[in-house]
Amino acid sequence: MPGVCVQKIIVAGASAAGLSAARELRRRGFTGALTLVDREEGRPYRRPEVSKGVLQGLLSREDVGVPWPDDLDLFHRDATEIDSLDTHARELTVSTASGSERLPFDGLVVATGATARPSPFPVARGVHTLRTFADSRRMQAELAIARRVVIVGGGFIGLEVAAVCHALGTPAIVVEAAAAPLASVLGKELSAHMVRLHTDRGVRIDAEATVAEVHAGPDGAVRAVTLAGGTTLQTDLLLVAIGSRPEVGWLADTGLDVVQGVRCDHTLAVEGLQNVVAAGDVAAWTNPRYDRRMRVEHWTNAVDQGMYAARRLLGVHDEAGFSSAPYFWSDQFGMRLQSVGSTLDHDEAVVVEQDGDRMLVVYGRQGTVQAVAGIATGAAVIRLRPLVEAGVDMDTARARAGELLLPRR
Ligand SMILES: Cc1cc2nc3c(=O)[nH]c(=O)nc-3n(C[C@H](O)[C@H](O)[C@H](O)COP(=O)(O)OP(=O)(O)OC[C@H]3O[C@@H](n4cnc5c(N)ncnc54)[C@H](O)[C@@H]3O)c2cc1C
Structure with a gap:
């Protein structure tokens, strides 16, 4: 080329x-x-x-x-x-x-x-997906009058919306098919911590649960969902956040x-x-x-x-290719969750910090750092990014992570 x-x-x-x-x-x-x-x-x-x-x-x-x-x-x-x-x-x-x-x-x-993956459910009114500004505005108008919300999917978008519902004072239930939301991305330690942050604030998370049926009221709008186990959840709004x-x-x-x-x-x-x-x-x-x-x-x-x-x-690119340790953030309850690198196949997860809402985890494989993820840890994840990119040993990464958090103690 x-x-x-x-x-x-x-x-x-x-x-x-x-x-x-x-x-x-x-x-x-x-x-x-x-x-x-x-x-x-x-x-x-x-x-x-x-x-x-x-x-x-x-x-x-x-x-x-x-x-x-x-x-x-x-x-x-x-x-x-x-x-x-x-x-x-x-x-x-x-x-x-x-x-x-x-x-x-x-x-x-x-x-x-x-x-957004489209909703697989036959009911359309009151059922939303989120990808664009217009989607958000449509949902916001209904959220303003909803008494309760069900969110299908406990990924980043589902959990962010649950946090928004909390901020608006609207009870939300997250229905998640996996045993632990976000565990495939964040590892089980940080996943469990995120679940705690939500449940402590009144968000209900039903893990290992799937929706069997969505029910509409006489006006055609969503009224309830029935889970595969038979539980029925009343709702005025359904967000389908399934990837x-x-x-x-x-x-x-x-x-x-x-x-x-x-x-x-x-x-x-x-x-x-x-x-x-x-x-x-x-x-x-x-x-x-x-x-x-x-x-x-x-x-x-x-x-x-x-x-x-x-x-x-x-034709002015680096011929070695686009090499990247992916970085992302997610904002929930006024706190920033951040991650750099890939937790896939990690064989070691070291919780460097767990203090109230804060948590920082360093992930390694065969003694080499693979990823760092944390919530409410300021600039620590960003500052650890070069270490993840360099693939330093776990001891070095853990020590540096500890130093970065010290001033906050
Ligand atoms: C609700 C939501 C929250 C998110 N939050 C975070 C976050 O907190 N942190 C984070 O790191 N990432 C987040 N992301 C992911 C991030 O927004 C995306 O990774 C990023 O937008 C990707 O940019 P893009 O340009 O590749 O694609 P997009 O942003 O999807 O843009 C693609 C554009 O192509 C246009 N397009 C597509 N098909 C056609 C067509 N056939 N004809 C004309 N136009 C077309 C679309 O209209 C769109 O404007 C979030 C995503 C969503 C949906």
Whole structure:
């Protein structure tokens, strides 16, 4: 993929990854035509606030707007659906309220992210999924008058929404299929701690539970759910937060491998196409750090991948590939949960700190640090990130973690 003669670039998807790619293209001196296409209306926004400040009614659309430099000099095609990609003609077919058209390109950034897994239940009224600002606003209006809420899925979004319900004084029950919410991501120690933080505040978490049936009232709106064990939970609002799937419908006829996201090599180049790269939630790339294919759904990863993908398109990238120890955060009850690295396959979890709401855990494998995660631990996780990236031994990581927490004692 030579990249250097690219003159007309389209960025498909104008969110964290897409905007980041556009900015990096300009920063790196790309002077050709740059078009950013997205089905959503208006400027990009901080999607993580959809399940936090926006849902709680604390943040407006303007508040969550992502800074957009005036000198980007791009054509922003918002409210524009990308219908398909013609890989031979190198054109996108897009449609707007006024019709459809074809947009030719010689470089393409695939940054269409992901979408919430749809609700599998037949009842629609009062049943929500959360991905966009509009989803959040719709749910917020109903949340304001709901007397009780059931949340299906105890992942980050489900638990953040439970925390928002708590802040609004609305009782919430989380129904989670796994034995311990978030345990696959955070390990069992921090998972148990998170459950405690919720239950201490009155959020009920029903683990190892699945929904067998959703019941509607005479008005067609959700009224109750029955769990597989027979328990019935009354509710005025049901949030279905059961994960997401990559937004690849527009690539269906390309013959590309999009089953687990858009398949890329270690440099985010889409396999089988010239001058086409992918970034963010949609990209399934081989992470050189772990030597395995991954799709990461975190904001910072999308921003970083957007920048790398732009450099890849211009041929000024690091040829070793996009290597990353993924970082994410989640805000619950006014506290920040953060994690860096991968807890997958860890054989050691050291709880460095557990003090009230605070907890910091260092995870290792065969004596080498793999990940660090903590809640209400200030900048400790961020400051430990270089150690995770360097793969230092567990003793060094644990000692440094202890030092970082000392001033707070
Ligand atoms: C509710 C919620 C809370 C989150 N909280 C956190 C958090 O606290 N911390 C964290 O690290 N991460 C969080 N995330 C994840 C983070 O927001 C994502 O990782 C990030 O937004 C990914 O950016 P992206 O640009 O890859 O994709 P997206 O943000 O999904 O953007 C893709 C864009 O492509 C557009 N698009 C898709 N298909 C088409 C099409 N066919 N035509 C036109 N446009 C299209 C979409 O409209 C969208 O604007 C959260 C996500 C959600 C949904």
